Amino acid sequence: MEFFTSPIISTPHAFFTRKGGVSPAPFSSLNFGGSEDAPENISENRRRALLAAGMNPENVARLNQVHGNEVCTAKIGNQTGDALVTKEKNLTLAIGAADCYPILFHDAKNKIIGAAHAGWRGTLALIAKKTIEAMEKLGADKNFIHAAIGPGISGKNYEVSDEVIKRFNDEGFPNYCWKKRNLDLLEANKFVLRESGIAEKNIWALGRCTTEDDFFSYRRDKGKTGRMWACIML
Numbered sequence: 001m002e003f004f005t006s007p008i009i010s011t012p013h014a015f016f017t018r019k020g021g022v023s024p025a026p027f028s029s030l031n032f033g034g035s036e037d038a039p040e041n042i043s044e045n046r047r048r049a050l051l052a053a054g055m056n057p058e059n060v061a062r063l064n065q066v067h068g069n070e071v072c073t074a075k076i077g078n079q080t081g082d083a084l085v086t087k088e089k090n091l092t093l094a095i096g097a098a099d100c101y102p103i104l105f106h107d108a109k110n111k112i113i114g115a116a117h118a119g120w121r122g123t124l125a126l127i128a129k130k131t132i133e134a135m136e137k138l139g140a141d142k143n144f145i146h147a148a149i150g151p152g153i154s155g156k157n158y159e160v161s162d163e164v165i166k167r168f169n170d171e172g173f174p175n176y177c178w179k180k181r182n183l184d185l186l187e188a189n190k191f192v193l194r195e196s197g198i199a200e201k202n203i204w205a206l207g208r209c210t211t212e213d214d215f216f217s218y219r220r221d222k223g224k225t226g227r228m229w230a231c232i233m234l
Contacts, residue, residue, distance in 0.1 A: 001016075001019070001020035001030070001048060001049060001052040002016070002017040002019040002020055002030075002214075003015055003016045003017060003049070003052070003053060004017075004150070004151075004206055004208075006104070006146075006148035006204045006206075007204065008146045008148060008202065008204045009104060009106045009146055009148050009204075009232070010106065010108050011106050011108070011113065011232065011233065011234055012053060012054045012055060012232070012233045013053075013104050013106075013148070013230075013231060013232040013233070014049070014052075014053040014055075014229075014230070014231050015102065015104075015148075015150035015151060015206060015228075015230045016030060016032070016049055016053075016228050016229050016230070016231075017030065017151075017214045017215060017228065018030050018031070018214060018215055018216050018226060018228060019214065020048070020049070020052075021041070021044070021045035021048065021049070022041050022044050022045060022048075023037050023038075023041040023042070023045060023226065024041075026221065026224055026225065026226075027041070027225070027226040029045075030045050030048075030049060030226075030228070031045055031216070031226030031227060032045055032046055032049070032094075032096055032226065032227045032228060032229040033096060033226075033227050034096060034098065034226065034227040035224070035225065035226050035227065036224075037226060046060075046229070049229065049231075050092060050231065053231060054233075055092045055231060055233050056090060056092065058076075059076055059090055059091050059092055060076065060091075060092045060094050060231075061074035061075055061076060061077070061079070061084050061086070061091055061092065061093050061094065062077075062078055062079075062094040062095075062096070063078065063079055063080065063081055063082065063083075063084065063094075063095070063096075063117070064078060064079070064080045064081075065081070065082050065095075065096060065117045066080060066081070066082060067082065067100075067117075067119050067121040067122055068081070068082055068121065068122060068125060068127075069082060069083075069122060069125035069126060069127045069130045070082060070083070070130075071083040071084070071085060071114075071116075071127075071130050071131050071133075071134040072084050072085075073085060073086065073134070073138075074086040074088070074091055074093055075091075076091065082116060082117045082118075082122050082127050083095075083114060083115060083116035083117065083127055083130065083131040083134070084114065084115050084116075085105075085112065085113070085114040085115075085131060085134045085135050085138060086112070086113060086114075086138075086234070087110075087111060087112045087113075087138050087139065087234070088234070089111075089234045090233065090234070091233065091234070092231050092232070092233040093113060093114070093115040093231065093232050093233070094115070094229050094230070094231045095115045095116065095117045095229065095230045095231075096117070096227040096228070096229055097117060097150070097151075097152065097210075097227065097228055097229075097230065098210060098215075098216040098217055098218045098225050098226065098227050098228060099119070099152060099153040099158075099210050099217050099218045099219055100117055100118055100119035100122070100152060100153075100185075101117075101118045101119075101123075101149055101150065101151075101152035101185055101186065101189055102115065102116070102117060102118075102149075102150040102151075102152075102228075102229075102230030103115070103116045103118055103128055103131070103147055103148070103149050103150070103189065103193075103230075104147070104148045104150070104230055104232045105131060105132070105135060105145055105146070105147050105148075105232075106145070106146050106148075106232065107135060107140040107141060107144045107145045107146075108144065108146070109141065109144040110139050110140050110141060110144065111234055112135050112138050112139060112140040112234075113135075113232050113233070113234055114131045114132070114134065114135050114232075115131075115230065115231070115232055116128055116131045118152075118185065118189050119185070120160065120164060120183060120185060123185055123188050123189055123192065124167060124168060124171060124173075126192055126196075128147070128189055128192045128193050128196065129192055129195070129196040132145060132193075132196045132197070132198070133196075142196065142197040142198060143197075143199070145198055145202065146198075146202045146203075146204070147193050147198055147202065147203050147204070148204045148205075148206075149186060149189060149190070149203070149204065149205040149206065150206050150230045151206050151208040151209070151210050151212075151215050151228070152185055152186060152209070152210055153185065153209060153210050153211060153217065153219060154184070154186070154209035154211070155178070155179065155182050155183060155184030155185070155186070155187070156182060156209075157182075157209055157211045157219070158182060158183050158184070158185065158219070159181050159182050159183075160181055160182075160183045161181070162181060164183065165178050165181060165183065168183065168188065173188055173191060174191060177191065186205055186207075190203055190205070210228075215228060216228055
């Protein structure tokens with residue numbers, strides 16, 4: 001079982017790789033869903049991974065992700081949206097991804113967490129800002145919120161249409177977020193976090209590209225791929 005953690009988040013959390021599960025190729029091996037893999041494989045992968053990260057596989061809030069900016073107050077089971085927030089202890093928030101960026105949030109002082117899924121549409125729709133605002137409604141203070149960004153597709157490997165670049169430009173994103181038609185979602189999300197009042201010292205990024213062998217990549221694998229999870233729990 002292989003996962004990464006952030007030095008700035010002090011509650012149980014994990015950015016999982018694709019290694020350590022039971023799924024056969026092309027979903028080998030730690031596939032959390034979103035594919036033609038057998039449901040029993042996905043369930044076993046989730047169980048093993050969460051236990052390895054110190055989380056209860058029975059207490060998980062997850063999402064039908066729709067590439068928008070809807071933030072849900074987390075509850076056990078499945079909801080529709082692209083971010084979750086909670087102040088409930090022992091409830092794991094889970095985000096699935098395979099090129100989009102997972103972002104985990106933690107306000108240790110006020111004991112509130114969040115998790116967001118940021119593809120280009122969600123990034124453009126300011127999903128990170130919406131998550132911070134939802135955490136504030138639960139009592140969080142942006143001065144104490146730490147944000148950790150997991151693996152996602154790097155700018156050099158993410159060519160998009162001219163229309164997508166224009167939309168980012170029109171919405172006021174700085175032009176260092178793209179080079180010609182290559183969009184840097186990591187820099188775009190860091191920009192949103194800073195604009196939302198998160199201090200630079202409270203932002204951390206893993207800096208790994210999902211086109212690397214350790215990860216699932218929707219683009220690299222032309223759609224036939226698994227999903228990784230990023231999880232956080234109070």
